[in-house]
Amino acid sequence: MCTSVTYQTTGGDQFLARTMDFAFELGGRPVAIPRQHHFSSVTNAAGFDAPYSFIGTGRNLNGYIHVDGVNEYGVSAAALYFAGQAHYAATPVDGQINLAPHEVLMWILGNVKSAQELGDRLASLTIVEAAAPLLNIVVPLHWIISDKSGATYVLEQQADGMHYMKNPVGVMTNSPDFDWHLKNLSNYVQLQPDQHADRQYGDLAVNAFGPGTGALGMPGDFTSPSRFVRTVFMREHTETVATIGAAVNALSHMLNSVEIPKGVKIKADGSVDYTQYRAYMSMNEPAFYMQPYNDQTITRVALTPALMTAARPTEFTLATTQQFNQVN
Template identity: 80%
Template sequence: MCTSLTYATTTGDQFLARTMDFGFELGGRPVVIPRHHHFTSVVDEAGFDAPYSFVGAGRDLNGYTLIDGVNEHGVSAAALYFAGQAHYADQAAAGKVNLAPHEVLMWILGNVSSTQELGERLTDLNIMEAAAPLLNIVVPLHWIVSDQSGATYVLEREADGMHYMKNPVGVMTNTPDFNWHLKNLSNYVALQPTPHPDRQYGDLKVSAIGPGSGALGMPGDYTSVSRFVRTVFMRQHTDAVATDAEAVNALSHMLNSVEIPKGVKIKADGAADYTQYRSYMSMHEPAFYMQPYEDQTITRVALTADLMNAAQPTEFALNATQRFNAVN
């Protein structure tokens, strides 16, 4: 279970951030995929090519698998759980790019230069029911995708087909489907950062007890529904900032409201979902910032000419000694 949001600086620089909340230890680290990398596929012997370079959180599982990142054209994307509603094709489609759910993000980042281009090319894709390595399950996913223009979309594959929807609030969590979350916001129109005015009940004048009363009723639990509402509120009202460092700092504070500490969210099977890391994707640099649970240190990896044109992917250890450790 995860939370994602977009954010723009006052100078127009765009960011996509997310929490990675999961019970199984994923062991991801920053990885740069170079231009023209060839990915193997569990559904197609031919695999697929990625003309564009990108950087994100991933792991080498007899071939790299990434779950978020940003590419050289400033397109950023993240895969989030979509349990109970994700529905995939049960067979390959001739003449299309056949992908397992866990392969979709790598294809997007490696092949499109804008959210508009992705929309135009969706008819080329066939997302199939196929298990991911390490987890050995068909991972139910949906995707948030954003670009340097600020255009942000949600991609969902359900029983009635593919849905590519403009995201007007810049936030995505998990099940239910994205349109349900948008409708649910109508239940929270009273939320505001300023206090509610005094109320008169008969002869009694009632005043709010202290500041913050405008947010009374905002859900505080860890369900995807509540995290969506809280993050929309935080994104809407957090002060605007000018620099990249300030943007990453602001995003970190916003995600504090939905970060899941170990032990407070136990699933039915006894596993504990927790926020294994947070990532911040700067679309204009482009650069990837990763903040692990263990020490909250932020490691930054920027796409450089050498990394983008390397012969093989490049992995980076998470640096636990220097905040904003830069790899330029």
């Protein structure tokens, strides 16, 4: 279960940010993939190539798997859980690019220069039921894709086929499907950043308790529909900033509203969903920022020419703050 959101600075710099909410420890770290990297595939022996370089959260499981990132052309994407609604092909299709769900994000970042190009190439793509390493399950996923022009889309494959939809609100969470979330926003048209006016009920004048009453009724739980509504509101009304550093800071505060602390969301099997990390993809730099749960220090890695042309993928250790400043 995750939340994603796009953001634009006053100068036009574009960002995609996400929380990674999961019970199973994924163990990801920033990993830069160089140009012309070859990925193996669980759907076919040939695998697939990634002509373009990208950086994001990855892990080497007899081959790198990424769940988010940004490429050298400023295309960013994130994979989010889509339980109960994702539907994939049972077998590979001859003549198609056949990918397992967990491989789609690497193909996107390694092969397209814009969100529009991805839409143009989807007819040649088949997503196949195939289990992911480590989890050993067919991972139900959908994807948010954005580029430095600000174009943002959602990719979902359901029983009735593949859907590639413009994202007018710049937010995505989990199930239900994206169109359902958009319709659900009609239930929250009363939300506003300023306080509601006083009301008269009969002879009684009812006064608002103060600032913040405009957000009365905004859902505060950790379900996907509630996180979607909350993040749309935060994105719409959080002040716009000018610099890249200020944008990462603003996104961090926005995602604070949906971060899941350990222990407050327990699944039926007793496992605990929590926000393992937050990631911030800066499309104009391009650069990747990662903020883990256990240490809120943000690690930044720019996608430099040296990383793009390296002989092999480059892993980065997350920065840590070992102690607090002592105040007497």
